[in-house]
Amino acid sequence: MTARLRVAIAGGSIGGLTAGVLLHELGLDVHVYERSSAALQARGAGIVVLPMTERYFTERGGDDDRVSLELSWWKYVDARGTELSADLDRFRFSSWNTVYRALLEAFPPDRYHLDHEMTTFEQSGSTVTIGFAGGTAVEADLLVCADGVSSTARRILLPATDPAYVGYVAWRGTAAEVGLSPDALEDLADSMLYQVLSPGHILVYAIPGEEGATEPGRRLQNFVWYRNYPTGGPFEDLMTDRYGERRDSSVPPGLVQIEHVAEMRSAAAGLAPSIREVVLASMQPFVQVIFDLSSPQLVFGRVCIMGDAAFSARPHVAAGTAKAAADAWALRDALQDQGDGLDAALENWQRSQLALGRSVVERSRNMGQRSQFQNTMFAGDPDWKFGLFEAGN
Ligand SMILES: Cc1cc2nc3c(=O)[nH]c(=O)nc-3n(C[C@H](O)[C@H](O)[C@H](O)COP(=O)(O)OP(=O)(O)OC[C@H]3O[C@@H](n4cnc5c(N)ncnc54)[C@H](O)[C@@H]3O)c2cc1C
Numbered sequence: 001m002t003a004r005l006r007v008a009i010a011g012g013s014i015g016g017l018t019a020g021v022l023l024h025e026l027g028l029d030v031h032v033y034e035r036s037s038a039a040l041q042a043r044g045a046g047i048v049v050l051p052m053t054e055r056y057f058t059e060r061g062g063d064d065d066r067v068s069l070e071l072s073w074w075k076y077v078d079a080r081g082t083e084l085s086a087d088l089d090r091f092r093f094s095s096w097n098t099v100y101r102a103l104l105e106a107f108p109p110d111r112y113h114l115d116h117e118m119t120t121f122e123q124s125g126s127t128v129t130i131g132f133a134g135g136t137a138v139e140a141d142l143l144v145c146a147d148g149v150s151s152t153a154r155r156i157l158l159p160a161t162d163p164a165y166v167g168y169v170a171w172r173g174t175a176a177e178v179g180l181s182p183d184a185l186e187d188l189a190d191s192m193l194y195q196v197l198s199p200g201h202i203l204v205y206a207i208p209g210e211e212g213a214t215e216p217g218r219r220l221q222n223f224v225w226y227r228n229y230p231t232g233g234p235f236e237d238l239m240t241d242r243y244g245e246r247r248d249s250s251v252p253p254g255l256v257q258i259e260h261v262a263e264m265r266s267a268a269a270g271l272a273p274s275i276r277e278v279v280l281a282s283m284q285p286f287v288q289v290i291f292d293l294s295s296p297q298l299v300f301g302r303v304c305i306m307g308d309a310a311f312s313a314r315p316h317v318a319a320g321t322a323k324a325a326a327d328a329w330a331l332r333d334a335l336q337d338q339g340d341g342l343d344a345a346l347e348n349w350q351r352s353q354l355a356l357g358r359s360v361v362e363r364s365r366n367m368g369q370r371s372q373f374q375n376t377m378f379a380g381d382p383d384w385k386f387g388l389f390e391a392g393n
Contacts, residue, residue, distance in 0.1 A: 015307025
């Protein structure tokens, strides 16, 4: 085994950090290089936690409640709030911040380097030289690029592979439970609520509160509302923030133009009362662009791309963080068992993760088309389930 293989990871979010903790545990010489100059901050929204997202914590004997909370019911309601269907279907939910902080705690701080934006890399034999903004450079035997949907590495390696806007965005936001009415709190206590719209849909679920609190009353309620914005004028205007800057993949909390926030809030009149309450109580709603992105190749000699840098699936299957974590676990397995050498191990990793990425993108694309353009999503739809490998799993 290459016990001291030098691994540089570009991107220190959930994908890069999961790879970091696993490869460090394996005894490899791992460093994570993150572009941001300060500790990362959540975009203020929730994530669905599939088993793969928190596999590191569950396998290390941790308490699930440390990183997520569980809701028992998956319910659909109509515009009056009448329940249309209720499935006893347990899923776990968290906030990006909670998972990120827990992973960061598991990784040696002297190996996590903020303010390191990878700008270049060059391969010579089996060595990769990685250059950073500011002119510094490091050498590694393997460069793992977990640098997100706007990946620098992918732009260099696969210049023709770009994320494609799919014609709709997710409006997202959170509201503290402490400010919600008793009726809304009761509806949302142990249930995720969906409302099918025409077109689109909205869902609301609880996530841990600011300090990670998971008890009802101290949590946040998180909404995700899929709304169509045709390419061109309406979309361009939405993506231009209130200071005139054109944003790429999201317009962050507090920066969406006031007119767009007002329009979204007035459209909330058509939502079920408890869902509407959460939307209207959300102080800083923000916009996340929905893309389809499929990379045809993940390994380029001693450089590989993973997580959102490689594939970005529409969020309907809720597998973004789980897919990034799955890439990291599979890389751990590949590097642990290098019977036929590193190149063969990376080749095997690429084969399995390309197949997984393609299937997630395809499944979520079909769901999105049904909801936003074909209007064939329906309350209680058994095929509408979160899952990394298949619906429900
Ligand atoms: C701050 C932050 C908050 C998020 N909040 C949410 C959320 O609330 N809900 C949700 O569903 N998803 C959220 N996501 C997205 C979610 O993390 C990803 O969809 C998923 O986990 C896959 O993660 P990833 O690590 O592959 O990519 P990402 O999470 O996008 O991380 C990519 C990382 O690479 C860094 N980076 C980019 N370019 C470079 C470079 N050239 N050199 C070095 N570093 C670079 C970025 O700063 C970022 O930290 C968030 C991501 C970030 C970065």
